[in-house]
Amino acid sequence: MMMPMDASSADTCCAHAAPTSPVADETEEFDDGLTPTRWVEPGVLYLVATPIGNLADLSPRAVAVLKGVQVIACEDTRHARKLLDHFGVRQRVVALHEHNEASRVATVAEWLSEGQSVALISDAGTPAISDPGSLLVRRLVDLGHRVSPIPGACAAIAALSASGLDSTHFWFEGFLPAKTQSRAARLQVLATQPATLIFYEAPHRIRAMLEAAQTHLGEARRAVVGRELTKRFETLVSGDLEYLAAAVQSGQIPERGEFVVLVEGAEPQETSAEASGVAVEQLLTVLLAEKAPASMIARVLTKLTAMKRNEAYAIVQARLGEVSEG
Known part of the structure; x- marks a missing residue:
């Protein structure tokens, strides 16, 4: 989440984030974003959000950027190549994942210093959000390189918008620890958090996660389980944690696909x-x-x-x- 910023502070904040690429305004004719050279500048790292399930969600501007950069860094080159081939993107692809991210920083920084532009994509969704990229971005910003977001799909925000839970304040937790004790300890810390909680979970852990949430957050806590968002069999199931845990156990909610779990915040307590x-x-x-x-x-x-x-x-x-x- 971003803190509010007034106009005076915005003028002096974060030079790396100041866009110099053309942006449509009230006087500019709408640009379809299909001309790569119009949107890509030398020496910039572009964080390109990719679809979380529906290929139609990749924006024309995102395609233009992917076609305009010299290098595309991705989690899995084989997975990325399928997406890129679908849109006719032929750029060089290199792997950047959790195991080699730290060692890739110097290489990417060198490319940017040479004037090459680089795009970072994840397997699905927005890079650096529960995916590799945050370390790379932090180091490049510290080195003075420009980093530019190309927004698009984000499972957490998509699920929150359709959940019916409070979206004014929310806490994005991402994936909980896989080990039982560590997961329980983390949930206990979050039990008094008044903001809506957002979790990602893998299919083989969704049952254990909901059972733990029921135990440590309270079985009556209102929640939503989102599954296969933007895909053909997309489901969003609402209920209390007791009901949702039982729905997974009974098979009403299949343990397949990627999950987003949202839980209402704790009741306000005495100040x-x-x-x-x-x-x-x-x-x-x-x-x-x-x-x-x-x-x-x-x-x-x-x-x-x-x-x-x-x-x-x-x-x-x-x-x-x-x-x-x-």
């Missing part, structure tokens, strides 16, 4: 200030009933709260006065 106020009042009542010395009570309050010693002592004295008057 820390409110909770602190209640705790202080309870503590004072107990200690005063035990006839603890005022100095000791004040000392305890300063250790358990953000109060200063004189403030705590004044509160204790005021309460002692109330008790004596009563």
Whole structure:
């Protein structure tokens, strides 16, 4: 998620992200994006989103960029070649995946310094979002190279938009740990998160993931399971976590394809200030009933709260006065 930015800060922020390629505005005739040289500049890394299931979702501009760069970096060259062949893209393809991303940084940086343009694609969706690319982008930005996004399909956002859950605030978690204990620990951390939670999950782990979510987030928590988004057998099933876990166990939701799981955020809880106020009042009542010395009570309050010693002592004295008057 991106933090809000005002106009003044935008002028001085992140020079690598400032687009110099033509962008349609109110005075410019719509450009169909089919001319590669119009959209590709030398020495730029383009992050090109690819379809998550429906080839028609690859934009004309994305195709133009893929045809205009000198090199295309991808997770799996064989998988990428099928997509590229479909659109008549003949550019050089190199592998860039989680096992070699760090070692590829210097090579890609050298290509960009030489004036070559490079596109990065993932097997499906937006590069660097639960896919290889974030390390490469961070290093290239640090080196002063331009990185330009070519937006498109993103399973998390597509599912969120159709989920009916709160989309004002959301927490993108991606894939949970595969090991049972690590997954449980992570879900416990997320259990009090008030924003909508978004997870990716593989078919062979979806059952265990939903059972764990039911246990650690609460079986009554409202959720949505998205499967095979944008494909022929796309499904979005809503219900509480108990129902969705049972639906997978019964086979109502097949354990096939790629999954997006969205879970509503936790119910708002007492603010820390409110909770602190209640705790202080309870503590004072107990200690005063035990006839603890005022100095000791004040000392305890300063250790358990953000109060200063004189403030705590004044509160204790005021309460002692109330008790004596009563």
